Amino acid sequence: MTEGPETLEERDDGLRILRLRTPEEAAPFRSSFAGAYQDVFASPPYNERFYTSEAMGFLDSYLRTPDNITLLAVKGATRVVAFGIGVPAARRPDIVRELRGLVPLRSAFYLAELGVQEAWRGRGLGRRLIELRLELIDTQRFSLAMLRTSATRNAGYRMYLELGFEDMGVYMEVPARRLDGSVRTDRRLFLSRVLAGSRES
Ligand SMILES: CC(C)(COP(=O)(O)OP(=O)(O)OC[C@H]1O[C@@H](n2cnc3c(N)ncnc32)[C@H](O)[C@@H]1OP(=O)(O)O)[C@@H](O)C(=O)NCCC(=O)NCCS
Numbered sequence: 001m002t003e004g005p006e007t008l009e010e011r012d013d014g015l016r017i018l019r020l021r022t023p024e025e026a027a028p029f030r031s032s033f034a035g036a037y038q039d040v041f042a043s044p045p046y047n048e049r050f051y052t053s054e055a056m057g058f059l060d061s062y063l064r065t066p067d068n069i070t071l072l073a074v075k076g077a078t079r080v081v082a083f084g085i086g087v088p089a090a091r092r093p094d095i096v097r098e099l100r101g102l103v104p105l106r107s108a109f110y111l112a113e114l115g116v117q118e119a120w121r122g123r124g125l126g127r128r129l130i131e132l133r134l135e136l137i138d139t140q141r142f143s144l145a146m147l148r149t150s151a152t153r154n155a156g157y158r159m160y161l162e163l164g165f166e167d168m169g170v171y172m173e174v175p176a177r178r179l180d181g182s183v184r185t186d187r188r189l190f191l192s193r194v195l196a197g198s199r200e201s
Contacts, residue, residue, distance in 0.1 A: 157191075
C-alpha cells in the first residue's frame with residue numbers, strides 16, 4: 001500500500017492540512033477538490049463557472065509544476081473544505097506576460113489559488129493556508145511572494161495587507177466563464193511581499 005500525502009497540521013476543529021506532491025497522491029481528493037473549487041469561485045466577486053473536469057485538470061497541472069506547493073484542508077478522509085496552491089511565477093505565462101520588467105520573475109513565487117468553503121470561513125483557515133505556503137517557499141531561490149486578488153479590495157485584500165503584502169498598483173483583466181455562461185473579464189490586482197529569510201529582506 002502506498003502512503004498518503006504528508007499531514008502538515010491537525011487542527012482542533014478536526015481538519016487536517018495536507019501537502020500533496022503528485023497527481024497520484026491527489027487521486028482520492030480530486031472530485032472533492034473540484035466541488036470546493038467550483039463553490040468558492042461561483043460566489044461574488046468572481047461569479048465563475050468551472051466544469052468539474054477543468055477544476056480537476058487545474059489540480060493535476062499544479063501538481064505537475066516543479067516546485068509547486070499544494071495544500072488541502074480536509075475533513076474526514078477525503079472531503080476538501082479549503083485549498084491553497086502556489087507555483088514559481090516564471091511557470092505561469094499569463095503572469096510573466098503582465099509583470100515582465102516590473103518584478104524579478106525568476107525570484108518570485110506566485111500564490112496561485114486560495115479558497116475556503118463558505119461554511120468554514122472566519123476560523124483562520126484562509127490565513128493559515130497563506131502562512132503555511134509562505135513558510136514552505138524556498139527562500140534561497142525565491143525572494144518575493146506575489147498574488148492576484150479581486151480589484152474590489154474585499155475581505156481577502158484586507159487579509160493580505162494584514163499579512164504584510166503590499167498593493168503593487170498593477171491590474172490585470174482576467175477572462176473567465178461566468179455563471180450565466182458568458183465569458184467576461186474581471187479586474188484583478190497584484191500584491192507582493194518580500195520573503196523573510198531571503199537575501200532581500
Ligand atoms: C478569502 C478567504 C480565503 C478567507 O478565508 P477564511 O478562512 O475565512 O479567512 P480567515 O478566517 O483566515 O480570516 C482572515 C480574514 O478574512 C476576513 N474574513 C474572514 N471571514 C470573513 C467573512 N465571513 N466575512 C468577511 N470577512 C471575513 C477577515 O478580515 C479576517 O481577518 P481576522 O482574522 O482579523 O478577522 C475566503 O473568504 C474565500 O475563499 N473567499 C473566496 C475566494 C477568494 O476570494 N480567494 C482569494 C483570492 S486571492
